[in-house]
Amino acid sequence: MSALIEAHGLTVLRPGGRDTVLQGVDFRIDPQEIVTVVGPNGSGKSSLIRALLGHMPLAAGRVTRRAGLRIGYVPQRVQVDTTIPMTVRRFLSLPRRVSDGVAARVLARTGVEGVGARQLTQLSGGQFQRVLLARALLHGPHLLVLDEPTQGLDQPGIVAFYKLIEEVRRQTGAAVLMVSHDLLVVMRASDRVICLNGHVCCEGTPQHVSSAPEYRALFGAGSEGTLALYRHRHDHDHDHDRDRDAACLHPRRQSGAS
Known part of the structure; x- marks a missing residue:
């Protein structure tokens, strides 16, 4: 088996067993691949993740995971009880204690070295997401699963986080x-994009998906403009990386690129 996870004919029902949330989904992800799942609210994106991880029962189909597969997971929402003191270092050792050296290495890898003694409640949104990613990296996963990892971040924070994901994959x-x-930035690092709406509407490279009629039907007739940054050709220089990212984040019709 070359795939890390592979699914065939995956069908999932909503709680109560009456309505279908996913129907006949085929899926695979290979080693070192970055796959992004997009779709409107209620399209079954999080249900797909939970089913692939074995956290949700299947009504039909099967999911196969590579033997010995280690998965690091960053869930969509993490509730922190603000009345309970919890340092970053302690958080990284739940439920299984890790050494100070390991904790320091994963925090450095995600760009938040030195925050180990700080309370979770003192972190900014971007810092907290990086701590969650560090926790997911603790045990050397073969696969990182990130469910809406940039919720609550501003646009510069979103761009920085996805740059970090690319770097983590390389490292x-x-x-x-x-x-x-x-949609503005999510596919930047993706090898493959899956557009989901209860079933797989289309999949392929970001360029292929952005031009697919199914994608435009879901996100609007002008949605191809949101992916202009993936096709943008630089014919000028920027003084700073921040300037380059800001310029590329605008759809082509706004940036004036041809």
Whole structure:
């Protein structure tokens, strides 16, 4: 088996067993691949993740995972009880204690070195997401699963986080499966994009998906403009990386690129 996870004919019912949330979905992710799942609210994106991880029962189909597969998971929402003191270092050791050296390495890898002694409640949104990613990296996963990892971040924070994901993939060799609604930037690092709406509407490279009629039907007739950054050709220089990212984030019709 070359795939890390593979699914065939995956069908999932909503709680109560009456309505179908996913129907006949085929899926695979290979080593070191970055796959992004997009779709409107209620399209079954998070249900797909939970089914692939074995957290949700299947009504039909099958899911196969590579033997010994290690998965690092960043869930969509993490509730922190603000009345309970919890440092970053302690958080990284739940439920299984890790050494100070390991904790320091994963925090450095995600760009938040030195925050180990800080309370979780003192972190910014971007810092907290990086701590969650560090926790997911603790045990050397073969696959990182990120469910809406940039919720609550502003646009510069979103761009920085996805840059970090690209770097983590290069450093660790882990595959990445992401669910996101951030159509402006989410596909930037993706090898493959899956557009979901209860079933797989279309999939392929970001360029292929952005031009697919099914994608435009879901996100609007002008949605191809949201992916202009993936096709943008630089014919000028920027002084700073931040300037380059800001310029590329605008749809082509707004940026004046031809």
